[in-house]
Amino acid sequence: MSSKNINKKVLSGNHSVAYGVKLSKASVISAYPITPQTAIIEKLSEFVERGELKARIIKVESEHSALAATFGAALGGARAFTATSSHGLLYMHEWLHWVSRSRIPVVMAIVTRTIGLPWNIWPDHSDYMDQRDTGWIMTFGMDNQEVLDLTLQAFKLSEDPDIYLPVIVGLEGFVLGGTYMPVILPDEREAEDFVGERAQPYTIDPKNPIAIGNMTLPEGTEEMFMDMQKSMMNVYKKAKEIDSEYGKIFGRSYGGLTACYKCEDAKYMMVTMGAWSGDAIEAVNVLRSEGYPVGLLRVRYFRPMPTEDYKKYLFNSKMTIVFDRSISYGSTGSIYQDVISSLHLASSKINVVHNVIAGIGGVDMTLKDFYEIFRSFLKQYESGDESNKVVWYHKGVMNNFSFE
């Protein structure tokens, strides 16, 4: 743990992101206001206007332009950042593909919020999941401290020569974004050293002209996409290394693409991502006190898919419940799809894995909900029913959407 000036502040999740960006010394920031992201860009504007952060904030007329300006700045050699939510993110979607395919490192915070209609400002993961196939590394924090730490790690990972892909830092709007908790701020100098000098695969240089994005023949395009997949695979190792280095300097590390809670001796597992993991962990504690050997695997990196961790921690679980806060209509939750395909990569014979869709549109999920869902599935399992269920949990009722 760094001994120098441990600076603890009570910060919202949004402000934690802003501090992470400040400590990472981003020099161009571009964003458009949208609830519940706005506080990030407001705080960064304050840092810049007070002279605490030497950066320009390009106040654009839309999210589409926000990521475009971020891309332009990154291309020109600046460490660049943007943030958005929900419809802003969807409006930006085209640009997510463009940025990842350019291989230019940038970081974006997604303060998740459900998608309209109806108008709804509460969080789920629908907006985030819509970016699944854009080629961005997709991380998600559980609390404000992790969100800050992830932001610093995201810049370092994005700018690693083995990676050179853009990174998303996810956090739920309001649940984290607008909720305050004590956060330890890394020492400024140590943070700067940790993130390091800006690195990128190529930069606009008037003396050595380059053409970015010229038309290619099909083979050229496919080759570039294969390179993206290769870099994605490098994230497994790099993310762990970066997290471990972070732990050595700042005293906090989270593991790798996932974080495990009481997994070692668990016979049953839950899989979650985001802030509600806290409620689920409390449910694990209650269930443990009642003698049920339950563990929880928390997804920190949705992309690349944490296949090895799914195999390692879930393959021997007799019954696993995957909680998804979004749905691919007519199919299942996205994390569930990942878990099933990962386990099938290990063996075609896998144990029971249920999918619970819940918390959509910002519906609150409490310790009690996680507890009762587990008990209900356990009862079914103990009665000898080993079929996989896909349910939509709504107002305490398990609506069965199994594909039978």
Place this chain on the structure above:
Amino acid sequence: MREHVLPGDAACPGCPIPIGLKTVAAAFNGNAVLVIPACCTSVVVGTYPYSSLKMNIVHTPFASSASVASGLREALKQRGLEDTQVIVWAGDGGTADIGMASLSGAAERNEDIIYIMYDNEAYMNTGIQRSSSTPIKAWTTTTPVYGKSEPKKDVARIMIAHNVPYVATASIAYPQDLYQKLKKAQEIRGFRFIQLHSPCPVGWRFDASKTVEVARLAVETGMWILYEYFDNKLRVSGPSMPVIKEGKIKPIEDYIKIQRRFSNINGEGILEIQRMRDNNIEWIKKLL
């Protein structure tokens, strides 16, 4: 000019784009980054790993070239590369239509970039569909029978309303005039906009050898007026002087009859085009 605009591009015969690019390259001696949204030029500059331009090129999605240029400008400035011009080179679709919001945003922020709209008056890259910059009565593949029913959107006039430091119109028939305007723009910092009239032989249906002639006729008939707007003043440029100052104006039929995109036009249609032209000239005169 051959130093920066190389032989072997993928332009159609008679394409006005290389003429414009050569003038831009000459004016800035290649010290520029061209930000190019989806448009004919995306193809004209060639296929990876080759490029027909010895200048930095950044291709962007359709709607956002002015925003990319804004970010790029800031990053280059932070690196001390103030003299490298960041130039958007965009067609009328990427400017007058899908790119209008980002253009307006960058202009309102007075970003230190040069925005050149090369105006070939339709979506030529996708096969001659109408744009808001297509003139009234012109045939396109999406105005196939009666021609376009709305008049041409005047983007330069919209940019004047943004109070940016420099707005100009130009024509590929007058490269010296364009060159001078680019040089003038180079002296000014902040947002600069140039609308470059660029007749397209394929889309306008005229012989590929007549590109410059058609462009010149547009100016001589008053269908395209060359001017500069800066310091809150409008100045008519040399080639348009006879039209505005001396009333020496060729009949619009000279311009219309040379292009088959107006081949279905009748007498009433010609009068309508003439009215548009006369109103434009009146507007210019009011600002002089």
